[in-house]
Amino acid sequence: MEIKNEIISFIENYKTTDAFKQNIALKIEEVIKPIKCFHCFDQKQCWDYRGLRFKYDGKGEFYRKICPHCLAKPAENLWIEDCISTDLVGPFGIKLFRHDAHAGSERFKALETYVIKKYPELVKPCYTKSGVDSIHINEKTYNLEIEIGKIINTCTQALESYMGNLHSATKLIKNIKLNISCFDEESKKNTLLCEEITPNHFMYIVIKNNSSKKTKSRFGMYNYQKFYLDIQIDIFEIKTLNDSAHHLCNNIINETAEKHINEIMKLFESTT
Numbered sequence: 001m002e003i004k005n006e007i008i009s010f011i012e013n014y015k016t017t018d019a020f021k022q023n024i025a026l027k028i029e030e031v032i033k034p035i036k037c038f039h040c041f042d043q044k045q046c047w048d049y050r051g052l053r054f055k056y057d058g059k060g061e062f063y064r065k066i067c068p069h070c071l072a073k074p075a076e077n078l079w080i081e082d083c084i085s086t087d088l089v090g091p092f093g094i095k096l097f098r099h100d101a102h103a104g105s106e107r108f109k110a111l112e113t114y115v116i117k118k119y120p121e122l123v124k125p126c127y128t129k130s131g132v133d134s135i136h137i138n139e140k141t142y143n144l145e146i147e148i149g150k151i152i153n154t155c156t157q158a159l160e161s162y163m164g165n166l167h168s169a170t171k172l173i174k175n176i177k178l179n180i181s182c183f184d185e186e187s188k189k190n191t192l193l194c195e196e197i198t199p200n201h202f203m204y205i206v207i208k209n210n211s212s213k214k215t216k217s218r219f220g221m222y223n224y225q226k227f228y229l230d231i232q233i234d235i236f237e238i239k240t241l242n243d244s245a246h247h248l249c250n251n252i253i254n255e256t257a258e259k260h261i262n263e264i265m266k267l268f269e270s271t272t
């Protein structure tokens with residue numbers, strides 16, 4: 001019970017700090033909710049010393065042990081296996097503790113490590129961002145295809161020099177084209193595209209598209225369209241420096257983050 005209270009006080013403390021720590025605190029809170037034994041976090045395991053007489057038998061000084069606090073009645077044999085180190089995790093992947101250790105602070109740290117490993121996005125993303133190219137088009141045209149062709153050419157050149165070959169840039173080019181060829185209200189929002197070049201190395205593209213079109217008619221005989229292009233394309237190179245940033249970039253690639261896209265953009269814009 002004291003262990004639990006100590007962990008809860010660490011959680012409450014985290015809740016008063018920055019947004020990332022708050023989310024870690026909430027996740028830990030969720031993890032410990034169903035836990036009954038705070039000695040082992042219901043992993044039913046801990047560790048203990050094997051004793052001096054076994055010290056030099058080569059099997060290690062420690063052993064993995066059944067958590068005595070979980071047992072309904074005392075058992076004779078709690079031995080699971082001999083270990084050369086106490087750097088052990090249980091079946092859930094949470095660090096194991098010495099059978100008689102009661103520190104809540106260490107356990108809180110262990111829970112933090114556990115949730116961060118499981119949910120890397122909980123940590124503040126760390127990355128470097130450098131501008132590759134910035135394209136701004138503000139034009140009226142009757143021939144949309146030609147204008148879009150020009151824009152795509154510029155993007156292709158910029159991407160090619162960073163992505164080595166066009167093959168890896170193809171998907172990005174396709175998505176840029178799709179976005180800037182679109183004139184409905186849906187396209188009038190910020191779009192974020194991302195593609196992995198090599199591990200931890202991403203191309204990242206922000207498209208702000210405010211284009212519109214008007215249908216005009218000549219002599220009331222036939223209709224034609226006039227396009228007002230207002231497009232800003234910014235291309236960046238991102239090198240991710242931790243799992244959280246990697247996770248974020250992958251999310252953009254997989255488009256699972258679509259509803260969080262504005263938050264992600266804010267994050268990318270603000271921390272450079």
Ligand SMILES: [Zn+2]
Binds near residue numbers: 038041042044
């Ligand atoms: Zn236990």
